[in-house]
Amino acid sequence: MAEAFSLIHSDRSCLGEQSVSSQSGNRSVRVAEKERRKNEAEDSFVLALKYFTDVEAGTPVTGNDDFENHLVQVEKVAYSRGLAPEAIATMLEFAMSSRMGNGPCVRVLKCLLPASVVPQDCVVRAVAWLCVGKIPVNTKVLFVKWVLTVFDMIEAKDQLRAVYGFIFSFVTEETLVRVWHGYNCLCFVVLVRVFRVRKLLELQSKLGRQPFLLHLLSLYKVFCPELVTLSVPSRMRSGFKNHVNPWKSALIGVQKRNGLQVASGISLTVASKEKTNSRKRKLCHLELPAMNSVVNNEAKTEQSYSLKVVPLVQINSFAQLLENMHRIELPAQMGSLLSSSLALQYLDCVQDESALLRLNFWLGHAFQEEFLFSGDGGACQNSEETLQFLNRLLCAQNFLQEGFYSSETFLYKFLTLWDGSLFRPQILGLLSNIPVIPSSQIERLVFEPLKQLYFTSSLFFKCGLxxxxxxxxxxxxxxxxxxALEDDLDISLNSHTSINMTLSGFKDSVMELIHFVGHLACVGLRLEGCHSLLLSFTLDFYETVCDTFLKYGLPLLVMPPPGVFYPAFLATETVSVDRLAFIMHRYKINLASAKSQEKLTEQAFHISRQTISEFNHYVVVMVNCLWNSKMFHTGPGVQLREELLVKSNVPQYWKRFDLIHHHAFMSYAFDFHNQVCGKKSHPWHHSKPWGWYVEYLFTMGFDGLKQFVQTLISPQLPAGITQNQNQQT
Amino acid sequence: MSLLKPFSKLPNINTASILLVESEEHLQQSLADVLVEESSITVNVRLAKSLPLPKENDKDRPRIDLVVFIINLSSEQSFISAEASLKYLDPGYFLGKVCFMVTSARSAAVPTERMDAVRKLAASLHSPLLFAEHQTSEGVAAAAERLLGILKVSAGVVPMTTALYLSNLTRCTLPTDIEQPSFD
Incomplete structure (x- = not known):
């Protein structure tokens, strides 16, 4: 109560400013005046509350000025600062007891805006009044809606859980059941009982497949999948609207005005982990709820220990987690798991299907209702919160090293509506976490929307993708x-689901992915004029691709398309050529070891001729151009007639792309020439200076090139260099 | 009936012209403001509520390189008007010089049928379908950037590619219905 009064104080102070006078002599008078008004306001509010506590049953409403004045007083306070817990209790008691008939009940309920918390007792008492049966149905509905709205502000919920049975009995009342779906907070696992499910199913057969019933059933299914065997249809978005609610906007206003004071008020009563977050829980569903839902005082702790259940919120260290691993009680709001690393450890260790199901349900709901189809058509006034939410989710996924099922389904839907810039880093981060998709689906779900985005977006989007x-x-x-299992047949896609995929299926998916990126890179490089940034990201990709066999044990080797190879080889930056050389070197090692395994064991994978001939072609081109100065010499690649080349008037056209004349290395050649040969013009294309030059390049840090030369041109260095060089005409 | 033709006039050097067609004029103006700031080429932006364009300005209208239909999904009228305007375009435009831009696609109020209808329309005309977040300035800037990319190609400013080639890569396809998350 005291808190509410102090808030009124600050409110009144601005009224005091109306007497515009700058004379200092008036100041003390003004202060006194303010003080007096404040006391008056306090008094009238106290009087109002007193009136509602003491008012006798049967007092008439019409023409009752006292009642009217007091109610206006309470409403004023409620809409400006919210009501303190005691005031809530008084007013709720007054409304639900219907002492003055049902008329004022609705009005009172509408102004019950809590400033900090709602005492549990008064809610339980109200439920008791509900059972008396004097209250009309629409008032009951309103009350239930109110409880749903302020549910997170109820300070403790243990007794409320105890009366869940009563609440459930209202399900049979058809009008009431329509608001019931949102009662997921109350569905604790222990409360899902066979008889309740049976009752719901009975009701459903009577009323037909009503969306609200399906919703409740689906919730039960999430908590106890084995009890509900009914198949729930996948499309249920129209089931309810959470945001249509008479209190929500007013509550937002009250809480915004109260600011931090509320947060501190809550932190006194509940052991909330993130104090500033907790106050917004109900306002923004994307905000991760604090893990406060269960027990929070000493007496309760004793009791729950005797029940051999430990709420996750009470566990503070990893050692404690290990001790109590077998008797952890999950919080009611599964979203809170994301913010606690201990909870994530728990999720990771315990293969708890139901916990993941519940978390996925929460996530799916958060994505669907608040982000994907936000009521305002995508105005991101809460973009800061969304950003935090997505970042937290990404953190959790990185911690678990796998994506959540619901974020995956969200992405498939969202990619088809994405503008390519909204939360780009986060969406791309989530996208990179999705598990392997069967190759039959991958095109439709991911590649098609991404392709449309990629080719119409900027260079930076292309690189990001x-x-x-x-x-x-x-x-x-x-x-x-x-x-991958020992027998190399089945791999489990995800540690928590039982979806398995055969090795060949997995290979198909990976191949699809590599080909898709090859296509993107190829056309992207062309559209962007072989931009070196894009080229660098492309080479990053192929640095992974070239090592699939040795590093990851996947019997698959895919060569880059010519549209990637040639831009990289003919790039003006030395680093791209160097990286390409490294990639070719890794391909060589992978192919060689695959070949040798093929000889040793029969069941090793067969490398297609195509791959080998592609590889050979690329190597021949590189060696001929860089090393042997025999560009356009042989091979299936670019063929130009001799006379055409002569006509081009390029002197010694066959040497244009050797290590000296290649535009990426030209500056190094100059540098080397100045350092070693000085002013004298040596014919340094001869073996000795050539060896020195290659050595010089290696010392400049071109390790890729070095390895390329060592594996593909000459195993011994530098003695071998001269040999190769001698073959040159 | 006067058709807007893609090749009836000569292009100007280093210039690209874009026509934004939107019946409700929500996004048009802000998009145009961003588009004209492009510095690498001169961008002419023309705005229209619907097609056909008035005859009297025909002389001083530059060659239009790209026609963008902006459709606000939350209004039925927007879609109908865009659909009606389409027939005043020369078929030559549909070889990569038309694109559709959709706003409010994430709104809960949009019936899925309308979204499907827009998709079908874009897919049947082999044109790209872009989405835009028109309510934030970042969203508008991103949309303008993507339009510029397409505009440059269709105006022939980007070497090694043509409007037809790009539209072949970016055209909208009809996705088969994506399942919503099921709870099984």
Missing amino acids: LECMTNMLLRWLTWHSVY
């Missing part, structure tokens, strides 16, 4: 190397 795809591939390959 390629990076995301690289991460996705990495994740898939890591999954394969961790979860």
